[in-house]
Structures are given as C-alpha cells and as structure tokens.
Amino acid sequence: MKNHNRELFRGTRKRLTIINSGMLMVFLLLFIIGTFSLLFSIFYNEQKLELKTLTQQEVEESQTVAPGETKPDNANSANQGMYFNYFLKENGELLVVDEFAPDMREAIIGYAKRWKPNIVEIKYKTIVNQTKSELHLLIAAQNVYHDGQLIGTVYYGKDVSYLWSMFQGLLVVLLGMSVLFLGVAIVTGQFLTRRAMKPILRSYELQNDFLADASHELRTPISILNSGLELIGMEDGDKLSAFSHELLRDLQKEAKSAAKMVGDLLLLARTDSGVQEISMETFDFSVMAGQVIRSIQGFAESQQVRLNLHGQDSIMLHADQERIKQLLYILLDNAVKYTPEQGEITLTVKTTMVDYKPKLCIMVKDTGIGIESADLSQIFHRFYRADKNRSRQSGGTGLGLAIAKWIIDAHRGTIHVESVPGVGSTFTVILPIK
16 A cells, blocks of 8 residues: 555656646747747748739739830849849730749739739749749739720849848747757656655645554553443443433443544555555455355344345365455445445356456345445545445444455455445455465
C-alpha cells in the first residue's frame, strides 16, 4: 500500500508537471503564433498595398490611350522591384511594359489571361523557373476601359520570394525558441509542482501518523470499556432493571462498533505506511467460502434475508487466507445490511480465464436497495456512505469497502460494481489464482 501511495503521489506530481508545463507551452505557442502572424500580416499587406497602388496608376495611364494606340512604357516599374508588367489587349495582343524574366512569360500569361477583374484583385502564385527553383509572386490584375469600352487588362507582378525566405527563417528561429522554452517550461513545471506538493505530502504524512497513533491509543481504553460492560452484565444482571439491561446492551453494541472502527482505522493506517503486509499461502477457497456463509448465516436470518452459495467444489487459491476471508465478510455483511426483509443474497465462486490466465471470480449479488450511479465511483472512499441514516442504524462506519479495495489491490485483482436502485447490486471480484 505504501508503494501504491507513492505511485499515487508520483502520478499526481506527473500530472501537475504536465499541466504546468502545458500551460506555459500553450502561452508560449500563442505568443509565437501571434507574433509570427502579426509580422507576416504587416509585411504581406504592405506588399499588397504597394502592388495595388502601382496597378491603379497603370490602369489610369492606360485609360488615356485610345484603342489602337500604343501604350507608353512605364519607367516606374523597374524602380519598384516589379517582376513583370503586362498589358493584354482585348484582341489578344500582349504589350510587355516591363519584364524581369522573359522565359517565364508563357507560364505567367497562361495563368493570368483567364483572369479579368473589373477592380484591382491580387492573388498569390508560386511558379517554378527553369532552374527548378520556386518564385513566389504577388500578381495584381484589373480591366482597363476607354470611353466605356474594354480595351485590355493590366497585369502587375511582384517577386516576394525574399519575403517568403525571410519568414521561413523566422519560423525556424521561433520553433527553435519553442523547443528551448519547452525545456525551460518542463523544468519550471517540475519545480512548481514540487513546491506545491510539499505541503500536501507533509499533511498526508501527519494525517497517517495521527490516524495510526490515535487508533493505537484508543484500542486499549475501548477494550477495557467493553470488558467492563461485559463484567457488569455477568455480575449484576439480576439486579438491573429492564431499562438498564437495554442500556447495557446498547453500550456493549456501541463499544464493539467503536472497537471495530478503531481496528479498521489502524489497519488502513498501517497499509498507508507500508507496515501491513500480506502472507501468501495456498488454500481451498471453496471450503473457506462455505465457512464464511455458515458463520454469517445467523446474522442474515435475523434480518430475514436468505443466503445462497453457488460454485465449484474445490478452487485452490494462492493468497492471504485471512485477508480473503475478511474480503468475503465485508462484501456479504454489506449485502445483508442493505437488503430488506425477504431479500436474497447469492455468493457465486468460479474460475474464469482473463487474458489467457486462470482467475478466481467472486460474485456477490443481492436484491437490496441498490446504489445510485453517481455514488458508484465513491463507494470505495473511506467513510463514504451513500445512505448515511441506514449505515448508522446498521452500525456501518464507511470503512469496509475501503479495506476490501485494499485487499483486492494487494492481490493485484479488480472489482466491478453494477447496481440498479430499488433492484439490487452485484459486486464482482477477479483475483489471480496463483
């Protein structure tokens, strides 16, 4: 159990580290993405605005040229870092106003000639040149009208490959920073987690120490109280009134309940500290199950509940015999307490195969009050009782199922609960046979 607690805290520390590191990394990624997007948007929109302005100027100049006239060269394009400046007439004639690479003309015109917008439109296009390198172009286009007649389309192209390369380099730098800061985030997360877990671990240790010490110290006075009450009943039984007899029985019942609770608390405290060990031996589980049924039969009959045992005649099990017996007592005792009069409880024991390995299956099925689905995940918590009033009346402390869960975990087994309120519950335990 101590190892289990260590694993529990180790798992909690790991989850907190992941959460802390993850949050730091998310904020870092958001910052990087935001910074990259902002810079890219600023530079990209600046290039688009420049290209749009030049295209509009070119269109205004082209509108002054009558159909059939030759359009004058634009000397500004070379100074603006343009890749090309074409004017495609309506009759299909191409006027090359400016051109950086004539060998790319056919590919550019083939892409652009089907594009004839009435207002300035800008598109991004990647073209592979003869050297197999990529050219990243921003291309703007707009129709030109003269006296209401379409005379052609202006195409302007700007090479933004340098911008593309620059942002690729920036992205590599930012990703490298992300990896670096991820390491910083993990180290920081571990540091923050350790600091956060220290008071929790200390509180847990103090709680276990107090629980163990208090349980140990309470055992002696409760035992003395119980013995004293029994002695009073034996010596002065004839002198006591009916009310005193009833009061004495109630006190003895409460003393036994307190002794059982203290014993359970001490057991759980020992399991938490790793002191409580299990002693493995081979025994006939079917024989033991019959003994437990017979020993609890009287209690079941007093509650007017019928007990049934179904299973194989002999099942050899390698486990802690006393703890397995305690597990059966807990499950059957709970079933009797929460099953109304004329109810029925069935204990089924059998062998089964799980992952090609032989296992022992213990099934306790009752026709009791059932458990709400919202409570199923909490019934194995210490002191948790779904029906608190009924638990008090029956003497329950809320520790039985917590101890049962420890016994099952200590034997590397599993427990599954199915329940329907008002119909009953089924507890299924799977334990390794060897």
